[in-house]
Amino acid sequence: xxxQSVERALDVLEALAEHGGEAALSEIAARTGLPYGxxxxxxxxxxxxxxxxxxxxxxxxxxxxxxRLGGVxxxxxxxxxxxxxxxxxxxxxxxxxxxxxxxxxIVYVAQVPSPxxxxxFAEVGRRVLPHSTAVGKVLLAGRAAGEAxxxxxxxxxxxxxxxxxxxxxxxxxxxxxxxxxxxxLDLGEEELGVHCLAVPVHxxxxxxxxxxxxxxxxxxxxxDRDELAEGMRKIAHAFGTELGPPGRR
Amino acid sequence: xxxQSVERALDVLEALAEHGGEAALSEIAARTGLPYGxxxxxxxxxxxxxxxxxxxxxxxxxxxxxxRLGGVxxxxxxxxxxxxxxxxxxxxxxxxxxxxxxxxxIVYVAQVPSPxxxxxFAEVGRRVLPHSTAVGKVLLAGRAAGEAxxxxxxxxxxxxxxxxxxxxxxxxxxxxxxxxxxxxLDLGEEELGVHCLAVPVHxxxxxxxxxxxxxxxxxxxxxDRDELAEGMRKIAHAFGTELGPPGRR
DNA sequence: AAGGCATTTTCCACATGACGGAAAAAGGAG
DNA sequence: CTCCTTTTTCCGTCATGTGGAAAATGCCTT
Numbered sequence: 001x002x003x004q005s006v007e008r009a010l011d012v013l014e015a016l017a018e019h020g021g022e023a024a025l026s027e028i029a030a031r032t033g034l035p036y037g038x039x040x041x042x043x044x045x046x047x048x049x050x051x052x053x054x055x056x057x058x059x060x061x062x063x064x065x066x067x068r069l070g071g072v073x074x075x076x077x078x079x080x081x082x083x084x085x086x087x088x089x090x091x092x093x094x095x096x097x098x099x100x101x102x103x104x105x106i107v108y109v110a111q112v113p114s115p116x117x118x119x120x121f122a123e124v125g126r127r128v129l130p131h132s133t134a135v136g137k138v139l140l141a142g143r144a145a146g147e148a149x150x151x152x153x154x155x156x157x158x159x160x161x162x163x164x165x166x167x168x169x170x171x172x173x174x175x176x177x178x179x180x181x182x183x184x185l186d187l188g189e190e191e192l193g194v195h196c197l198a199v200p201v202h203x204x205x206x207x208x209x210x211x212x213x214x215x216x217x218x219x220x221x222x223x224d225r226d227e228l229a230e231g232m233r234k235i236a237h238a239f240g241t242e243l244g245p246p247g248r249r
Numbered sequence: 250x251x252x253q254s255v256e257r258a259l260d261v262l263e264a265l266a267e268h269g270g271e272a273a274l275s276e277i278a279a280r281t282g283l284p285y286g287x288x289x290x291x292x293x294x295x296x297x298x299x300x301x302x303x304x305x306x307x308x309x310x311x312x313x314x315x316x317r318l319g320g321v322x323x324x325x326x327x328x329x330x331x332x333x334x335x336x337x338x339x340x341x342x343x344x345x346x347x348x349x350x351x352x353x354x355i356v357y358v359a360q361v362p363s364p365x366x367x368x369x370f371a372e373v374g375r376r377v378l379p380h381s382t383a384v385g386k387v388l389l390a391g392r393a394a395g396e397a398x399x400x401x402x403x404x405x406x407x408x409x410x411x412x413x414x415x416x417x418x419x420x421x422x423x424x425x426x427x428x429x430x431x432x433x434l435d436l437g438e439e440e441l442g443v444h445c446l447a448v449p450v451h452x453x454x455x456x457x458x459x460x461x462x463x464x465x466x467x468x469x470x471x472x473d474r475d476e477l478a479e480g481m482r483k484i485a486h487a488f489g490t491e492l493g494p495p496g497r498r
Numbered sequence: 499a500a501g502g503c504a505t506t507t508t509c510c511a512c513a514t515g516a517c518g519g520a521a522a523a524a525g526g527a528g
Numbered sequence: 529c530t531c532c533t534t535t536t537t538c539c540g541t542c543a544t545g546t547g548g549a550a551a552a553t554g555c556c557t558t
Contacts, residue, residue, distance in 0.1 A: 003294045004515065005545065009255040010298050013318060021321040025506060035547050040507065045252045049259050050452065050493055053325075058506065058554085062322040064457060064492045069262060070319010071351045072270040073311040076302075102320045105374045125354045125376045203299065208313060243313045244299055253544065254516065274535060284518050289536065307525085307535070 008034060009042045013062065016052070022061040074100075077209075077243070078110035078124075084239040085112035085211065091231045092223070094215035095120040098201075099135040100208065102127075104155050106136045109209070120194070120214050131157045131171060132164050134186035134198035135210035140171075141178040142200055142207025148175060163189045183229040184210075188217060195220035199232045203244035211236045257283060258291045262311065265301070271310040323349075326458070326492070327359035327373070333488040334361035334460065340480045341472070343464035344369040347450075348384040349457065351376075353404050355385045358458070369443070369463050377439065380406045380420060381413050383447035384459035386433035390424040391449055391456025397424060412438045432478035433459075437466060444469035448481045452493035460485045 015031040016023050023031075028039050043060055046052035050065040081098040088096035089112050098110040105127040113119055130136025131152060140148040149168065157166045165171050178184040186196040197220065198212035211232065214220070264280040265272050272280075277288050292309055295301035299314040330347040337345035338361050347359040354376040362368055379385025380401060389397040398417065406415045414420050427433040435445040446469065447461035460481065463469070 002297060003254050003258070003290055005252050005254045006258045006291060006294045007298065009252070009258070010295075010300065017318055017321045021325045026504090036506075037508085037547050037549090038545085041252055041545080042255060044507095045255045046259075048251060049256065051259065053329075053492075061325050062318060064322065064326050064452060066315070066318045066322035067326060067349065068319075068457070069266055069311060069315045070317075070322065071349075072266045073313065073315035073319065075352050076270045076310050077313050077316060080302075100316065100320075103324050103374065107376075125352065127356075127374045127376055203313060208317070243302075275533090285535075286518055286520090286537085287516085290516080293536095 005042070008032070008038065009046060012039060012042050012046070013051070013066075016060065016062050022055070022059055024059045028060070074109060080242065081110045081209075081211075081239060082112060084235050085110060087235050088112075088211060088213055088232055089114055091235070092213040092215075092228055094213040094219065097135065097212050097214065099133075099139070099198075099210050099212070101130065101136075101139040104129070104151055106130050106133055106139065108135075114215060116215075118216055128190065129155050129158065131155075131166075132160045132186070132190040133212075134184040134196040134214075135212045137174060137178050137184035137186070138198045138200045138210040138212075139207060141175040141184065145172065145175070148172075160190050161188055161192045163187055163192070165189060181226075181229075182233060183225075185225070186214070193217050197225060197228060197232070199229060199236045201236045201240045201243070203240050208240070208243065211239070254291070257281070257287065258295060261288060261291050261295070262300070262315075265309060265311050271304070271308055273308045277309070323358060329491065330359045330458075330460075330488060331361060333484050334359060336484050337361075337460060337462055337481055338363055340484070341462040341464075341477055343462040343468065346384065346461045346463065348382075348388070348447075348459050348461070350379065350385075350388040353378070353400055355379050355382055355388065357384075363464060365464075367465055378404050378407065380404075380415075381409045381435070381439040382461075383433040383435035383445035383463075384461045386423060386427050386435070387447045387449045387459040387461075388456060389420075390427040390433065394421065394424070397421075409439050410437055410441045412436055412441070414438065430475075430478075431482060432474075434474070435463075442466050446474060446477060446481070448478060448485045450485045450489045450492070452489050457489070457492065460488070 011032045012028055015028045019027060025039060029036055043052055047054060051063045053061045053063040055061060085096040085098060093114060093116060095114040096112050097108050099106050099108050108124050108126050111124050130140050152168055152171060159166050165174060184198045188194060193216060194214060195217045196212045196214035198210045200207045201209040201211055260281045261277055264277045268276060274288060278285055292301055296303060300312045302310045302312040304310060334345040334347060342363060344363040345361050346357055348355050348357050357373050357375050360373050379389050401417055401420060408415050414423060433447045437443060442465060443463060444466045445461045445463035447459045449456045450458040450460055
């Protein structure tokens, strides 16, 4: 029913990704539990096709071929998200976005604009730092605390508005709050007068993306946040279920 | 030496990507020449792991799992490029960039800044439309003309400066010129006073990325373009050879 | 330099697991 | 409802992947 060697090749690629995109044969073996010979053979195959690369010190790394596939897949994800984003627009009356964490940046992958006259401008493709956006906080909160700190230290937390959180301590408290209540807010932290509410998209066990609605501060502040968040949570959950492997909780 | 089923699984993924990320079983069969039963079995495996998704009309599409791998791989590519970009800085004295086409946008993946006092500001992670940049023109020129036109029509060609090319006809002529001479220029088309020269990075048969140097108009205009382009071409070629599968011309 | 250790790469006999043709099932069109 | 196309399942065969163990490689220590 399922092809063993393909499954194992995927195990190898995932092990590499979890290792930061680069690992020695023995490290892959430790992670996957597969015998050395087998891993080596699989790596040779992936190597020949450009999906894995071998560095001069004989370590292996994810290769450029994956960039292409990932790019195409990202477009697909945006397409599938649109119906769910449309539901969020219906629910909130505001523009809805899908964003993922790519490297150190938040990337907006898809958007469905609000029907209102005053609304957010299209920002699909835009990259911003995570600390000043609701989607960014959701995605950071979905990672291990240590990982989030590393990222924040690497990028810094530049002040975008007077409301931007610029202290690591304050951000960690904020992330804990986000984890706790299940949604994140951005109250003019990226742009004054623009407020957002974001919820996580889980694909089974991981936070793979975030969905948000954003609009003028007065309108966003007028709604019951917990109620809106609850509605969005359901939509995001349905989307996550569709995204992830089938038949998983 | 190489694992057949893994190779075939990759064939299937590539066939899907070339079909725009979505295809029916029979279309994959037509492209790969593999028997139906085999393809179906491979797809089931990829499906179970979230690397492929099945739509309601039973067509198959690239899945969200690839987005993650692609993102990690993109970071790796940036790392590998740095030594080559450094050579370009040495050659030109100006800031060097690596960019790829992701969806409709150019993404700057890596940068090595010029040692000069007046230099380009870091823009790793930035996304811009292709029509107003040298790297964008190189990447568009590396695609089929029809594909480039489709993209340009989808995004439009917004005027960024008085020098921006905003007519499709003029852009097609420009792309033909780029293909012909092997490099592209941006003479203040994205930002006034900033000029760039970009060359393609081939990984064997495809243009996978572009490398550029950019700086103040006066400095860039002072050098012999053909000579600089020739030097950059060599560096980009070496990088492309390292990126692609080994032992390919 | 030389030796020793850790890791990677190659090899090979075995039998498991993938193969693919063909039949069955599921959708769609008329 | 029937026919036709496309997808999915099935199963006997043997090519292909498997993994332990030996050989080779590279690195670090002495």
